[in-house]
Amino acid sequence: MRFDNQVAVITGAGSGLGRAYALALAERGAKVALIDSGEHDQEAGLASSGLIRSHKAVLALGEQSMRFNLDVSDVEGVKQAVVDILERWGRIDILINNAGVHTPCDFDNLTVDMWQHQLNIDLNxxxxxxxxxxxxxxxxxYGRIVMSCGASGLYGDMHExxxxxxxxxxxGLVNSLYLEGIDRNIKVNTLTPHALTPMTENRLASSVKPxxxxxxxxxxxxxxxxxxAPTGQHLxxxxxxxxxxxxxxxxxxxFPADSCKPxxxxxxxxxxxxxxxVNLHRSGEDQVLAWAKRGAGERHITIE
Structure with a gap:
């Protein structure tokens, strides 16, 4: 698979998986726009050096790159970055929403600000x-959008x-959005990864890290x-x-109505x-139809 003449936008591209995604796509011919807030670099006093390193690594592969020191929760900043990318390259084929924060906290001590910050970065x-x-x-x-999910989102975990x-x-965003993109060849999926990165290194035992x-x-x-790519899928x-x-x-x-008690x-x-x-449903509408068919069948009602 090649990505020649395609433009990929990657958030959270300053380190970890974001950098790996950028390099993998660049190696196969894509131009990449790198977006990162530099939050972790700033905490370490490195002045967003991770984003710069990612940018230089892409250039070293002989591919074009743009970099944006940007918090993805900054709506106007996001809009301007997209304008800048389109002015330079004229198209955007791939969006990888990889930016995220991870701050485990027990519910008793979880503040409204902490909750909002999490949703502002990962979801909003x-x-x-x-x-x-x-x-x-x-x-x-044409378009390909990948949302980065997490195992805790699928199954839950303590303090998460x-x-x-x-x-x-x-x-939920992908489950509905992909339906709106089908007719325009826009495919939207999630990827739930787990790799040894700065975000996860303290959550993996030494014996399994390799x-x-x-x-x-x-x-x-x-x-x-x-x-x-498929669409509306979760890998x-x-x-x-x-x-x-x-x-x-x-x-x-x-349960018949007259006997349906708690x-x-x-x-x-x-x-x-x-x-x-086990039953699988393609959409919420498919689920509603299944409910209707079950209820009608129990009442001997024929529906189209």
């Missing part, structure tokens, strides 16, 4: 970027309420950015494995909890 920032680039992708009839909420919000390389992650990212990748995730619904149990649900909980078979 991804929305702002996609919103700014979407018109250009529609105009050119704000992180989980923001990452799960991206799942397993968590970036190879399967960058390969999955490039697949989702390619002309052959999970770490330690060399790649899998597909989807919300599933276990078989329903029907006690009845309690008494049937073990049956409800993991009743087979």
């Amino acid at each position: 920032g991804s929305f702002y970027m996609a919103k700014a680039i979407w018109p250009q992708m529609k105009l050119q009839g 309420t704000s992180y989980s909420a923001s990452k799960m919000g991206l799942i 397993l968590f390389s970036k190879s399967s992650i960058t390969a999955s990212m490039m697949f989702l950015c390619s002309s052959e 999970l990748t770490a330690a060399g494995s790649v899998s597909h995730g989807q919300f599933t619904e276990f078989k329903s149990c029907y 006690e009845a649900i309690h008494n049937s909980w073990q049956q409800i909890h993991q009743a087979q078979p």
Whole structure:
């Protein structure tokens, strides 16, 4: 897969996976626009050196690069960056929303400011970027958007309420947004990665750290950015494995209206909890249709 003459915009590109994504795409011919707030560099007193290093690394590969020291929660800054990219290169083919923050905190001590900061970067920032680039992708009839999710968003973890909420919000964003892009060849997916990066190095035991390389992650990212990408899908990748995730619904149990009491649900909980078979739904509308069909069937009502 090549990305010659394509333009990729990558947030959180100053280090970790963002830098790896930039280099992987540049190696295959893409021009890359790098966006990073430099938050971690500023904390270390490095004056956003990570973004500069990423920029120089792309140039060393012989590809063109632009860099923006920008917080993705800055709506006007995001809009201006997109204008600057289009003025230079005339198109944007790929958006990788990789920027994120991770500050575990127990719920008792989680402040409104901390909650808002998490959502502003991970969820709102991804929305702002996609919103700014979407018109250009529609105009050119082509686009690939990848949202970076997290395992805690899918399954939950202790002291991760704000992180989980923001990452799960991206799942919902993709589940609906991809439908609006189908007719314009805009494909929207999520990638849930886990690699050894500055953000995760303290969360992995020394014995397993060597397993968590970036190879399967960058390969999955490039697949989702390619002309052959699916859309509306959620890939999970770490330690060399790649899998597909989807919300599933276990078989329903029907309760006639006159006997549908909370006690009845309690008494049937073990049956409800993991009743087979599992059902997959393509959309919320598909789920509503399934509910309608079940209810109609129990009442011997025929529906089209």
